[in-house]
Amino acid sequence: xxxxxxxxxxxxxxxxxxxxxxxxxxxxxxxxxxxxxxxxxxxxxxxxxxxxxxxxxxxxxxxxxxxxxxxxxxxxxxxxxxxxxxxxxxxxxxxxxxxxxxxxxxxxxxxxxxxxxxxxxxxxxxxxxxxxxxxxxxxxxxxxxxxxxxxxxxxxxxxxxxxxxxxxxxxxxxxxxxxxxxxxxxxxxxxxxxxxxxxxxxxxxxxxxxxxxxxxxxxxxxxxxxxxxxxxxxxxxxxx
Numbered sequence: 153x154x155x156x157x158x159x160x161x162x163x164x165x166x167x168x169x170x171x172x173x174x175x176x177x178x179x180x181x182x183x184x185x186x187x188x189x190x191x192x193x194x195x196x197x198x199x200x201x202x203x204x205x206x207x208x209x210x211x212x213x214x215x216x217x218x219x220x221x222x223x224x225x226x227x228x229x230x231x232x233x234x235x236x237x238x239x240x241x242x243x244x245x246x247x248x249x250x251x252x253x254x255x256x257x258x259x260x261x262x263x264x265x266x267x268x269x270x271x272x273x274x275x276x277x278x279x280x281x282x283x284x285x286x287x288x289x290x291x292x293x294x295x296x297x298x299x300x301x302x303x304x305x306x307x308x309x310x311x312x313x314x315x316x317x318x319x320x321x322x323x324x325x326x327x328x329x330x331x332x333x334x335x336x337x338x339x340x341x342x343x344x345x346x347x348x349x350x351x352x353x354x355x356x357x358x359x360x361x362x363x364x365x366x367x368x369x370x371x372x373x374x375x376x377x378x379x380x381x382x383x384x385x386x387x388x389x390x391x392x
Contacts, residue, residue, distance in 0.1 A: 181321075181337065181338035181340060182259070182262055182263045182321065182322060182323055182336070182337055182338070183320070183321040183322040183323070183337065183338070184338075184340075185258075185259050185262055186259060186322035187322070189252075189255050189256065189259055192252070192255065193252060196248065196252065263323065263335070263336075266302070266304045266334070266336045267302040267336070269301070269302065270301070270302040270303060270304040270336055271287070271297070271298070271301055271302070271303050271304070272287060272304050272305075272306060273285065273286055273287075273295065273297075273303060273304070273305050273306070274286075274305075274306050274307075275295075275305045275306065275307040275308075275316065275327070276307075276308060276309070276310055277307065277308075277309045277310070277314035277316065277327040277349065277353075277360075278309070278310040278311055278314075279311050279312065279353060279354050279356065279360075280349070280353065280354065280356035280357065280359055280360040281293060281360060281362070282295070282316075282347060282360070282362040284362075286376060288376065288380055289380070289383070290376060290379040290380050290383060291383070292379060293362055294362060294363045294364075294365060295347065295362060295363070295364045295365070296365050296367065296372060296375055296376075297339050297364070297365070297366050297367075297372065298339070298366070298367065298368070298369040298372035298373075299339050299340065299341060299342055299366050299367065299368055299369065299372075300339070300340065300369065301338075301339075301369065302336055302337070302338050303336060303337055303338070303339065304334060304335075304336040305325075305334060305335055305336070306332055306333075306334050307325065307327045307332065307333050307334060307335070308327055308328070308329070308330075308331065308332050308333070309327040309328055309329045310329065311329065312329070312353050312354065313326060313327065313328055313351055313353060314326070314327040314349050314351060314353050314360070315327065315349055315350040315351035316335065316347060316349070316350075317347060317348050317349065317350035318335070318337060318345075318347050318364065319345070319348075320343065320345035320364070321337035321338075321339070321345075323335045323336075323337050324350055326351065339366030341366070342366055342367055342368065343365075343366045344363060344364070344365045344366075345363075345364050345365075346361050346362065346363055346364055347361065347362050347364050348360065348361045349361075
């Protein structure tokens with residue numbers, strides 16, 4: 153029995169090592185990695201729930217009392233059997249927990265590692281609106297981004313604490329006065345969604361939303377050039 157327990161524990165450990173290693177593989181975008189991990193977590197919970205539900209139902213039916221006088225007669229377990237019943241489930245659950253923890257750590261590292269070819273946008277949160285400044289000086293209250301390119305947001309607040317919640321891309325980060333925080337996301341298809349403040353920041357907190365629009369790169373470049381030309385014309389008109 154002791155040899156059987158040792159063999160089982162060795163097999164579980166050998167299974168867990170490559171599983172943990174594979175959990176560190178990079179994913180193409182934070183929201184895709186998040187959704188993949190969430191899918192695995194749901195499968196994990198369903199499998200555990202179904203297995204334990206079937207086992208519990210089977211034992212309730214098989215070992216039910218057929219009359220008020222029935223008295224249970226459980227088997228006597230040896231020390232090896234006791235250790236096996238205790239350790240094998242523990243190692244099974246620990247292997248599963250370590251696997252999910254490794255996947256979560258991998259996702260966190262992915263979310264905090266900005267790709268080198270990212271387009272940078274400066275974000276300012278204020279009561280109660282968002283302001284987006286592009287590398288060429290264009291300022292907009294709408295976050296327009298090109299499809300297929302990583303976007304990194306360098307964010308700060310001009311007044312109180314805010315939180316940039318980009319739900320469609322599964323990312324969120326706080327904004328604080330006097331400090332620059334960041335997040336990045338990868339728009340992989342044309343999509344119109346929104347960003348909202350997810351931390352209470354005053355009376356109009358619920359109205360602090362802006363559109364986030366992912367468009368093909370050609371369309372984005374046209375929009376950016378048009379906004380830059382309009383801003384330049386506006387400055388020249390005010391100076392004259």
